[in-house]
Amino acid sequence: MTIQQIISSVVESNLDSKKVIYGYNGNKISVYPRSLRMFENELYFIGKEQNKKYLYILTEENRAFKNPEFKGTSVPKGVFGFNLKAMRIEMNHDSAILIKQIFPFTNPVVIGKVDSFGFGDRLGIANPAHIQALEGSHMKPILAQQSIRELERTKRTADEVLDAAVWAVFQEGYTKGYGADADHLKTIDDIDRMANAGYTMFTFDPSAYVINEAAKMNERELKEYSSNLESGEFTLNEILSRYSNQSFRIDKDVTLHPSEHEILSAFVKYVGVIKHVITLYRYLKDKYKSLNSEVELSVDETDVPTSPFEHFFIANELNRQNVELVSLAPRFIGDFEKGIDYKGNIKEFVNEYKQHLSISKIYGGYKISIHSGSDKFSIYNAIGKIGSGIVHVKTAGTSYLEALRTIAAVEPELIKEILDFAREHYLQERNSYHVSADLNKVPAAQDCSNYQLLELFNDDNARQVFHVTFGKVLTAQDTNGRYIFRDRIKKCLEENEELHYENLIKHFRRHLDPFKK
Incomplete structure (x- = not known):
C-alpha cells in the first residue's frame, strides 16, 4: 500500500x-x-x-x-x-511545538476586528466539536481561552490549554485561523505567563482599580476622593477641561451632555482603571514586540452598569494614550449570570447596547464583548437582529456542562457522585461568581431517576450548581493523591466521543446561529 x-x-x-x-x-x-x-x-x-x-x-x-x-x-x-x-x-507539549513549526495553520493568530466567538475548553477535549459547530458560521473562533482564575482552579497550565487547541485544529484540519485568549489578566506577571506560552489576545481585567463607591458619593466627596487619584496628566482640572460643558455626539440620534457630577464620578470610578490598563498595554507592547497581539478591556465585573458616558470617557482617555482595543466588555444592564439565559429587559438592553456600539465606532470600531456569554440566547437573538457592528461572545462553563450532560446519559452513577459533591461545595464555590441558584431546588442524587438526571441540565438552579463547582470537581483527590473525578470524566468522554461532540455541536449552533449574516 x-x-x-x-x-x-x-x-x-x-x-x-x-x-x-x-x-x-x-x-x-x-x-x-x-x-x-x-x-x-x-x-x-x-x-x-x-x-x-x-x-x-x-x-x-x-x-x-x-x-x-x-x-x-x-x-x-x-x-x-x-x-x-x-x-x-x-500528543504532548513537545510534539505540539513541532507540529506548529511544520504546519503553521496550527498556530494561534490575531483575529482582529471581526465577529468572533470564545470557546472555553476546561477539559481540553471539546475544541474539535467547537470547530465542527462553526460550520456555516462567519464567526472567527478563540479556541484557547482560559482565565488565570480558571487555570488555578483546574490546575492546568497556559501551555496545556494552547496545546489542546493546537491538536484540535490539526485533528479537524481547520485552516481559517483561531485566536488564543489570555483571559482576565490583572498583573504584568499574568502577561508574562501567557505571552511566553504564545497567546495572541490579552484580556485586561482592571476590576481591582474600579471605585464602585463613586456611585454613592456626592459632589464634595467625589472632589475630595479625586485628589488621591491624581497623577501626571490625569488631574481633575485636566479632565474637567476636556469634558465639562461639552456635548459629544455618538450617533445621529444620541448626544452625551455629561454633568459635572457625572464627570467627577467617572473620574473617581475609572481613572485608576485607565492608568492600570495603560501600564499593562505598554508593558505588553514594549516587552513582547515580536508577538503579534490584540487587547480586550473588561470592565464588566463592576457593581453597576457601565453608562454610555463612562464608556466614552474610558475609550477617549485610552485613545489619547494610543491604547488600541480590539474589544471592550462593558457591564450591561440586567443580569449576566453563569450558565443561564439573560435576566432583564431586552428592550432596555438593546437600547444600551446600541449606544455602546456607537461609541466603539468612534474609536476604531472595536468589538463589543459579551462576557458570561454562555446560554444568553435571548441576547444573541437581539444582537443578531440589530445587524450592525461587530461582537465578541465569550463562553466557558457551558462546554463543561455539555460534558456532564453526556456523562449523565451514559454513566448515571458517575454523574450522581458529581451531583452530590457539587451540592456539598456550591455555597463555598459560588462566592467568586455571579449566580443565584437555590440549592434547595437542586435534588440529591438519591432522589433522581436517570431521566431526572438528564433534566437537571435544563434547570437553571442545577446548571449553576454544576457550573461553579468545576474547579473542585476536576481537582478533588483522595487520600492517595488520585483524582476522584477528573480521570473518570475524561475516560467516559473519550469512550463516548461521538455523543459528546454531538451534544456540543447542537448546543453551540444555538449560540452561533442567531449571528448569521
Whole structure:
C-alpha cells in the first residue's frame, strides 16, 4: 500500500467519521480523516487506539524520518504494507511545538476586528466539536481561552490549554485561523505567563482599580476622593477641561451632555482603571514586540452598569494614550449570570447596547464583548437582529456542562457522585461568581431517576450548581493523591466521543446561529 492509497481509502469513506484503516496486536486504529496532512513526502495524521489519541507519521521504508525531534515508538513492520514505516507519537507539549513549526495553520493568530466567538475548553477535549459547530458560521473562533482564575482552579497550565487547541485544529484540519485568549489578566506577571506560552489576545481585567463607591458619593466627596487619584496628566482640572460643558455626539440620534457630577464620578470610578490598563498595554507592547497581539478591556465585573458616558470617557482617555482595543466588555444592564439565559429587559438592553456600539465606532470600531456569554440566547437573538457592528461572545462553563450532560446519559452513577459533591461545595464555590441558584431546588442524587438526571441540565438552579463547582470537581483527590473525578470524566468522554461532540455541536449552533449574516 502506498501513502496515496492510504489517503484515498480514508478520504473516500466519510470526512465526518473516523476510519479504521488497520489493526495489530488485537488493537484497531481509527483515523481522523480531516487530520491527514502531507509534509515532504511524509503523511501525518491523528489516530485513536484503545480510546487514546496519538500522532502518526508515515514514510517510505527506505527513507529516514524528516524530523528526528519527534520522539515516539515504531509501528510494527508491515502494518501499512512492507514498503512503508510508521511512528506513533504522544500528543504532548513537545510534539505540539513541532507540529506548529511544520504546519503553521496550527498556530494561534490575531483575529482582529471581526465577529468572533470564545470557546472555553476546561477539559481540553471539546475544541474539535467547537470547530465542527462553526460550520456555516462567519464567526472567527478563540479556541484557547482560559482565565488565570480558571487555570488555578483546574490546575492546568497556559501551555496545556494552547496545546489542546493546537491538536484540535490539526485533528479537524481547520485552516481559517483561531485566536488564543489570555483571559482576565490583572498583573504584568499574568502577561508574562501567557505571552511566553504564545497567546495572541490579552484580556485586561482592571476590576481591582474600579471605585464602585463613586456611585454613592456626592459632589464634595467625589472632589475630595479625586485628589488621591491624581497623577501626571490625569488631574481633575485636566479632565474637567476636556469634558465639562461639552456635548459629544455618538450617533445621529444620541448626544452625551455629561454633568459635572457625572464627570467627577467617572473620574473617581475609572481613572485608576485607565492608568492600570495603560501600564499593562505598554508593558505588553514594549516587552513582547515580536508577538503579534490584540487587547480586550473588561470592565464588566463592576457593581453597576457601565453608562454610555463612562464608556466614552474610558475609550477617549485610552485613545489619547494610543491604547488600541480590539474589544471592550462593558457591564450591561440586567443580569449576566453563569450558565443561564439573560435576566432583564431586552428592550432596555438593546437600547444600551446600541449606544455602546456607537461609541466603539468612534474609536476604531472595536468589538463589543459579551462576557458570561454562555446560554444568553435571548441576547444573541437581539444582537443578531440589530445587524450592525461587530461582537465578541465569550463562553466557558457551558462546554463543561455539555460534558456532564453526556456523562449523565451514559454513566448515571458517575454523574450522581458529581451531583452530590457539587451540592456539598456550591455555597463555598459560588462566592467568586455571579449566580443565584437555590440549592434547595437542586435534588440529591438519591432522589433522581436517570431521566431526572438528564433534566437537571435544563434547570437553571442545577446548571449553576454544576457550573461553579468545576474547579473542585476536576481537582478533588483522595487520600492517595488520585483524582476522584477528573480521570473518570475524561475516560467516559473519550469512550463516548461521538455523543459528546454531538451534544456540543447542537448546543453551540444555538449560540452561533442567531449571528448569521
